Amino acid sequence: MTTYILRRALQALPILFLLSVFLFGVVRLMPGGPLAQAERNPNVSPEQLAALRVRLGLDQPLPIQYVKWIKAFVLEGDWGYSIKFRRPVAEMIWERVPATLILFGAGFIVMLLFAIPIGVYSAIKPYSFFDNLITTFSFAGQSVPVYWMGLVLIVIFYLNVQLFPAGGMYTIGREGEVLDLLWHLVLPITAMSFSWIAWYSRFLRSSMRDTLNEDYIRTARAKGLSARMVHFRHALRNALLPLVTLIALDLPTVFGGAVFIEAIFAWPGMGRLFWDAAKGRDYPILLAVMMIYAALTLLFNLIADIVYGFLDPRIRYD
Numbered sequence: 302m303t304t305y306i307l308r309r310a311l312q313a314l315p316i317l318f319l320l321s322v323f324l325f326g327v328v329r330l331m332p333g334g335p336l337a338q339a340e341r342n343p344n345v346s347p348e349q350l351a352a353l354r355v356r357l358g359l360d361q362p363l364p365i366q367y368v369k370w371i372k373a374f375v376l377e378g379d380w381g382y383s384i385k386f387r388r389p390v391a392e393m394i395w396e397r398v399p400a401t402l403i404l405f406g407a408g409f410i411v412m413l414l415f416a417i418p419i420g421v422y423s424a425i426k427p428y429s430f431f432d433n434l435i436t437t438f439s440f441a442g443q444s445v446p447v448y449w450m451g452l453v454l455i456v457i458f459y460l461n462v463q464l465f466p467a468g469g470m471y472t473i474g475r476e477g478e479v480l481d482l483l484w485h486l487v488l489p490i491t492a493m494s495f496s497w498i499a500w501y502s503r504f505l506r507s508s509m510r511d512t513l514n515e516d517y518i519r520t521a522r523a524k525g526l527s528a529r530m531v532h533f534r535h536a537l538r539n540a541l542l543p544l545v546t547l548i549a550l551d552l553p554t555v556f557g558g559a560v561f562i563e564a565i566f567a568w569p570g571m572g573r574l575f576w577d578a579a580k581g582r583d584y585p586i587l588l589a590v591m592m593i594y595a596a597l598t599l600l601f602n603l604i605a606d607i608v609y610g611f612l613d614p615r616i617r618y619d
Contacts, residue, residue: 435503
């Protein structure tokens with residue numbers, strides 16, 4: 302297993318390099334630029350604009366800019382200096398990581414706690430009232446955009462009912478209180494996990510139905526094993542394999558989708574930082590956050606392969 306992990310890590314290096322070239326080019330070719338506001342300001346002279354370009358290194362060719370950026374990013378751990386906020390990018394990102402991990406981790410746990418039981422029960426009781434209800438819920442959940450769901454929850458539970466706060470991580474003056482944090486998590490997690498539960502429960506239901514029709518399941522039933530043993534020990538373990546792959550591929554996307562949740566609910570995480578940087582054409586922050594997402598994509602794929610080895614005894618990486 303260790304050899305396999307090292308081999309996959311080495312394989313990821315050239316992929317990250319190609320992604321860094323692509324992301325750097327896309328960000329630098331975006332219309333506007335970090336000096337767009339200064340260029341529209343009549344009080345900024347052409348000489349001052351030229352001095353700003355020299356200070357930011359924007360006067361140099363793109364290949365030279367890329368080499369300097371990747372060298373500082375990888376070898377020196379210097380992720381750049383924010384043009385908009387005038388602070389080190391690494392410092393700003395590490396300040397936002399805990400908030401994003403809390404939101405993302407709590408939402409992911411809630412999704413698993415609901416999606417797996419719902420998917421399994423729907424597969425065991427196909428075409429029942431519960432299954433038909435969940436099918437309707439799944440179609441609705443997959444059709445509703447996360448930002449629309451967030452706005453609806455704010456209108457209902459903050460403006461009308463006034464039950465939950467509309468945004469933020471803590472109430473002013475109650476920073477650090479766990480109960481206050483949980484109270485602020487309710488609406489963001491509901492908005493974020495609604496479509497996850499709908500999608501993954503439906504996918505697991507389909508995978509579980511296919512597994513229940515396999516020959517080894519019929520053999521297990523013929524041996525007299527209990528329904529619980531057949532469903533959870535044999536069927537569910539194999540039905541989870543495609544779900545693990547799907548979740549591993551979706552996790553970076555879901556992590557990036559937190560941009561909308563954090564922006565709507567004013568959650569002080571990486572998603573909101575990325576949103577503010579995108580509006581201000583803050584190149585260093587955009588590049589750093591997108592490189593983190595790229596690395597997470599490769600990491601989650603590796604984790605999925607490792608989990609495969611535990612779920613399926615036929616898979617060996619030695």
